[in-house]
Amino acid sequence: MYLQVSACWCVHRSSTPPSRTVGSSQNYRHWVYTIPADHRFFGGGAGIVVFWGVLSRARWRMHSIRLAVRSCSPLVCGAMTDPGTTAASAHRLPKQTQRYGLDLHLWQPEEAAALHAVIPANVDHLRPYMAWIALEPQTLDQRRELLETWAADWASGGDLTVGIWRAGQLVGSGGLHRRPGPGGLEIGYWVARDHLNQGIATAASRALTDLAFTVPGIERVQITHDVNNLASARIPATLGFRRLPDRPSCIAQGPAGTGIEGLWQVTKDEWRVH
Numbered sequence: 001m002y003l004q005v006s007a008c009w010c011v012h013r014s015s016t017p018p019s020r021t022v023g024s025s026q027n028y029r030h031w032v033y034t035i036p037a038d039h040r041f042f043g044g045g046a047g048i049v050v051f052w053g054v055l056s057r058a059r060w061r062m063h064s065i066r067l068a069v070r071s072c073s074p075l076v077c078g079a080m081t082d083p084g085t086t087a088a089s090a091h092r093l094p095k096q097t098q099r100y101g102l103d104l105h106l107w108q109p110e111e112a113a114a115l116h117a118v119i120p121a122n123v124d125h126l127r128p129y130m131a132w133i134a135l136e137p138q139t140l141d142q143r144r145e146l147l148e149t150w151a152a153d154w155a156s157g158g159d160l161t162v163g164i165w166r167a168g169q170l171v172g173s174g175g176l177h178r179r180p181g182p183g184g185l186e187i188g189y190w191v192a193r194d195h196l197n198q199g200i201a202t203a204a205s206r207a208l209t210d211l212a213f214t215v216p217g218i219e220r221v222q223i224t225h226d227v228n229n230l231a232s233a234r235i236p237a238t239l240g241f242r243r244l245p246d247r248p249s250c251i252a253q254g255p256a257g258t259g260i261e262g263l264w265q266v267t268k269d270e271w272r273v274h
């Protein structure tokens with residue numbers, strides 16, 4: 001029996017990820033540390049996250065540290081899990097899929113200009129529920145570094161972060177993230193405001209779910225969203241995911257975040273008959 005606690009912080013400049021980094025979401029990285037549940041030294045068995053190095057490393061901005069502290073209460077983030085699956089030991093995720101009229105592929109550094117054109121035009125649209133928007137504005141070089149970080153993360157067996165392209169046009173971004181731990185992947189997405197309500201997030205999530213279940217050992221796919229993010233909730237509902245009990249959020253949230261996230265899941269068997 002183990003207790004898992006997680007932390008998240010922003011990557012202000014590209015850097016070599018710590019060895020226990022198991023997931024990332026846009027500029028934010030999620031760090032998961034697994035300790036024996038009976039390790040009483042860590043706050044009565046609840047566990048604590050020690051942000052060693054945080055204060056000494058200038059690339060981690062203070063606001064993200066505050067978010068991390070808020071989101072890392074072991075009492076709310078704790079989960080019994082089996083240790084041993086880290087990015088290094090996991091299968092590398094497939095890097096692309098073309099389905100349902102969309103092209104989803106691992107972000108490439110040379111695509112930074114496309115991202116740089118879309119994000120500034122969508123800051124207000126994305127700000128409420130996307131914590132990383134707090135890092136805007138970013139330079140083109142910073143975006144290129146970020147895409148390099150994502151590519152390196154994928155290459156080392158970590159998350160798959162993709163651009164969502166339709167007819168050659170960038171319409172959003174998404175990914176398969178390892179946050180759920182062994183056997184699971186979590187889908188993330190955003191769509192540019194000029195392309196909303198055209199079924200893009202739903203189609204992209206359908207394609208990513210298909211893709212996730214091609215990965216050996218993946219038995220469940222999850223989608224989470226702030227409980228107030230009703231548009232986001234429609235995507236897993238439409239795709240036939242089952243809603244599990246809401247839970248405190250363990251990742252950095254945007255300013256509209258309530259701290260409570262809706263959690264949806266589909267298993268491989270359920271998806272097969274869907």
Ligand SMILES: CC(C)(COP(=O)(O)OP(=O)(O)OC[C@H]1O[C@@H](n2cnc3c(N)ncnc32)[C@H](O)[C@@H]1OP(=O)(O)O)[C@@H](O)C(=O)NCCC(=O)NCCS
Nearest residue numbers: 129189190191196197198199200201202225230231232234
């Ligand atoms: C959430 C988001 C990704 C949806 O993208 P999209 O491509 O427009 O999604 P789809 O067109 O596939 O589906 C949207 C669904 O939400 C519904 N919807 C749209 N706005 C809504 C609102 N304000 N309240 C409730 N439902 C809403 C649509 O009617 C549709 O539902 P339906 O399929 O039952 O008709 C997009 O709004 C977005 O990028 N938001 C900002 C970033 C974000 O919140 N990302 C998700 C974080 S968990």
